[in-house]
Amino acid sequence: MIDFTQSQLERYSRHILLNSVGVEGQLKLMNSRVLIIGAGGLGAPAAMYCAAAGIGRIGVVDADAVEVSNLQRQIIHFTKDIGALKVMSAKDKIEAINPDVTVEPVRAFVQASNIEGIIDGYDFVIDGTDNFATKFLINDACVMKRIPYSHGGILRFNGQTMTVLPKKSACYRCVFHKPPPENMIPTCSEAGVLGAVAGMLGTIQAAEALKYITGAGEVLADALLTFDALPMNFRKVKLRKNPKCAVCSEHPSITRLIDGQQIVCDLKK
Amino acid sequence: MLHSIDITKERCPMTMVKVKLKLSQIEKGDMLDVLLAEGEPLQSVPRTAEEQGHHVEEIRKEGAYYHVMIRK
Numbered sequence: 001m002i003d004f005t006q007s008q009l010e011r012y013s014r015h016i017l018l019n020s021v022g023v024e025g026q027l028k029l030m031n032s033r034v035l036i037i038g039a040g041g042l043g044a045p046a047a048m049y050c051a052a053a054g055i056g057r058i059g060v061v062d063a064d065a066v067e068v069s070n071l072q073r074q075i076i077h078f079t080k081d082i083g084a085l086k087v088m089s090a091k092d093k094i095e096a097i098n099p100d101v102t103v104e105p106v107r108a109f110v111q112a113s114n115i116e117g118i119i120d121g122y123d124f125v126i127d128g129t130d131n132f133a134t135k136f137l138i139n140d141a142c143v144m145k146r147i148p149y150s151h152g153g154i155l156r157f158n159g160q161t162m163t164v165l166p167k168k169s170a171c172y173r174c175v176f177h178k179p180p181p182e183n184m185i186p187t188c189s190e191a192g193v194l195g196a197v198a199g200m201l202g203t204i205q206a207a208e209a210l211k212y213i214t215g216a217g218e219v220l221a222d223a224l225l226t227f228d229a230l231p232m233n234f235r236k237v238k239l240r241k242n243p244k245c246a247v248c249s250e251h252p253s254i255t256r257l258i259d260g261q262q263i264v265c266d267l268k269k
Numbered sequence: 270m271l272h273s274i275d276i277t278k279e280r281c282p283m284t285m286v287k288v289k290l291k292l293s294q295i296e297k298g299d300m301l302d303v304l305l306a307e308g309e310p311l312q313s314v315p316r317t318a319e320e321q322g323h324h325v326e327e328i329r330k331e332g333a334y335y336h337v338m339i340r341k
Contacts (some may be wrong), residue, residue, distance in 0.1 A: 003291050013286045019321060023293040 002027055011040035012054055017067030018216070026054065026213035030100070033214045034120040035059040037110055037138060042152045042205060043128030044076035048127075050197070050205035051094040051101050053262040055213075058094055059104040061118060062086040073195035110134060112257040115141040124209045128202060132179035134258030139164065139172035140257055143248045148212055150205040150220075155186060157194050157229040159201035162220055162239070163208045167248055169221035174242035179260055197229050270295070274339055275303040276310060277334055283318055288339075292323065300326070303337040305331045311335055 039062040081089040087105035327338040
């Protein structure tokens with residue numbers, strides 16, 4: 001029989017009151033596993049909302065330590081955490097928000113050699129990484145292992161996100177094919193971002209994870225949501241699965257994972 | 270089967286949260302007797318139960334409180 005402690009009933013009361021979440025949806029959240037790759041601008045708010053929602057197990061993957069320049073947007077890390085591993089800083093905050101959550105910190109960068117082992121066993125993955133090579137790697141690995149995930153990217157005042165249901169909806173590679181040429185990637189001086197834009201996008205990704213797990217509404221599949229926070233315009237572009245996609249089509253040309261070139265700005269993240 | 274729950278000591282929104290939990294724990298076809306106070310609980314519990322596809326079969330006043338009989 002479904003049961004909650006008095007404290008859980010009160011903690012999750014605003015979820016339980018929602019008809020499309022309810023008692024059953026909250027139970028699903030408590031029995032689910034979400035992996036957040038990157039404890040940065042997107043991963044920070046995503047992890048905090050997943051924690052608050054009572055996701056049973058939250059994996060956090062990152063190899064970096066907290067730096068002072070992170071604090072303008074990576075709200076899971078505090079000034080006192082400078083120098084600490086991001087995954088440990090994130091674990092502390094997640095447990096402080098909600099002691100019901102089990103946190104699995106993974107101190108690593110995802111690579112072709114380790115990503116399958118890292119994502120294995122999770123119900124949903126949130127891509128909070130900051131470079132194209134890793135975004136394609138996450139896409140390909142999630143498609144191959146049939147794990148739904150949320151893609152997210154931000155730059156300056158802009159954000160974009162889509163949810164991929166492997167083999168069922170358009171994947172990142174259906175739409176973007178391959179990483180952009182180097183001269184199209186912003187240089188250091190162009191790589192600023194408004195802190196709150198990271199919060200907006202990471203929060204959308206968390207909402208997608210919670211919706212996927214509870215079954216509430218429809219996830220952002222076969223669609224790309226983009227926004228520009230300067231005029232605060234949101235746009236949703238319909239997408240279709242590419243029948244010739246290199247990874248998710250019937251006859252994929254990519255059948256094993258390889259590391260792309262890590263073209264990442266040297267600017268301290 | 271008849272089940273009962275007393276939410277006269279609860280405050281909004283825990284009134285509805287407790288009823289929703291109880292409804293999730295009983296079998297379809299079972300009856301839930303909810304004892305509640307007038308005002309917000311009396312307004313919201315029967316309405317929300319109906320919205321969720323349950324049937325409110327009777328609302329009966331007893332002293333200062335009400336019994337709302339909900340068929341799952």
